[in-house]
Amino acid sequence: MLAANNSYVAPKSFILDGIPGLERVHVWISLPFCTMYIISLVGNLGLVYLIHHEESLHRPMYFFLAMLSLIDLFTCTTTLPNALCIFWFNLKEINFNACLVQMFFVHGFTGVESGVLMLMALDRYVAICYPLRYATILTNSIIAKAGLATFLRGVLLMIPFPFLVKRLPFCQSNIISHTYCDHMSVVKLSCASIKINVIYGLMVALLIGVFDICCISASYTMILRAVVNLSSADAQQKAFSTCTAHLSAIIITYVPAFFTFFTHRFGGHTIPPSLHIIVANLYLLLPPTLNPIVYGVKTKHIRDSVIKLFRGEKGASIQDN
Numbered sequence: 001m002l003a004a005n006n007s008y009v010a011p012k013s014f015i016l017d018g019i020p021g022l023e024r025v026h027v028w029i030s031l032p033f034c035t036m037y038i039i040s041l042v043g044n045l046g047l048v049y050l051i052h053h054e055e056s057l058h059r060p061m062y063f064f065l066a067m068l069s070l071i072d073l074f075t076c077t078t079t080l081p082n083a084l085c086i087f088w089f090n091l092k093e094i095n096f097n098a099c100l101v102q103m104f105f106v107h108g109f110t111g112v113e114s115g116v117l118m119l120m121a122l123d124r125y126v127a128i129c130y131p132l133r134y135a136t137i138l139t140n141s142i143i144a145k146a147g148l149a150t151f152l153r154g155v156l157l158m159i160p161f162p163f164l165v166k167r168l169p170f171c172q173s174n175i176i177s178h179t180y181c182d183h184m185s186v187v188k189l190s191c192a193s194i195k196i197n198v199i200y201g202l203m204v205a206l207l208i209g210v211f212d213i214c215c216i217s218a219s220y221t222m223i224l225r226a227v228v229n230l231s232s233a234d235a236q237q238k239a240f241s242t243c244t245a246h247l248s249a250i251i252i253t254y255v256p257a258f259f260t261f262f263t264h265r266f267g268g269h270t271i272p273p274s275l276h277i278i279v280a281n282l283y284l285l286l287p288p289t290l291n292p293i294v295y296g297v298k299t300k301h302i303r304d305s306v307i308k309l310f311r312g313e314k315g316a317s318i319q320d321n
Contacts, residue, residue: 030087043292060138072288083179100162115150245298256283
């Protein structure tokens with residue numbers, strides 16, 4: 001991409017190479033990915049519908065869960081259809097600007113998801129430590145403002161990424177060893193210094209990831225103290241059981257996120273590229289797939305609402321006949 005007078009122009013397109021070294025089994029890899037995507041679509045859409053439909057679920061905890069489900073849907077939909085096109089039809093080319101748009105949405109949605117998990121931890125803190133004031137503290141207005149602030153934080157902090165990439169010269173290969181346009185995977189193709197991109201990426205990680213984890217840790221520290229001070233073991237178990245689904249969601253989200261973040265920056269020569277790419281895809285696929293299942297299994301109100309919904313549909317169909 002080197003032009004005259006040593007000037008550079010942006011490439012017209014990139015080639016997403018899928019999972020290098022595993023090209024022969026791309027079709028087989030696509031099967032679990034596609035299955036997980038279908039489960040995530042059905043599970044999260046069903047969860048959002050259930051929360052909207054059932055008045056008994058019109059509570060702060062479930063409103064935050066609906067936010068998480070919507071974000072999970074958007075996150076996996078920005079990447080997986082494109083990955084399946086690579087695996088099934090060998091459609092690897094992506095326009096330069098389309099790549100930047102995908103990169104913005106991937107990082108934006110994952111940033112918002114982290115913020116929603118933090119809000120859910122604060123929700124559990126208020127519910128357990130201030131149960132009598134729960135409804136007055138977390139009003140619909142507060143929930144809407146918190147959700148909007150979290151969304152704006154994720155979006156505004158990600159806006160500079162496409163512009164930081166667009167200013168870089170790309171005079172080498174335009175092949176991205178990935179299934180989607182990840183910020184670090186793209187900037188590593190540049191033939192100029194990417195120091196500013198790396199520094200800004202670390203700053204965003206601090207402002208979103210580290211901040212959210214600190215808030216989650218502080219919330220659960222205070223929750224643990226409140227639970228330990230409860231008089232009976234049954235009360236302690238009941239209080240902490242309301243947090244198990246959220247703790248599972250945190251583990252499902254942050255473990256592959258940290259693996260992806262650190263291997264990009266510190267483990268590039270020790271971690272096989274194929275393993276890194278698979279985990280990076282699971283980072284975007286596991287939470288949307290497992291969160292509805294975890295909350296459906298662990299949360300009694302959701303289980304009861306699902307049973308009630310199906311019984312109601314069955315009764316309606318009998319009456320219609």
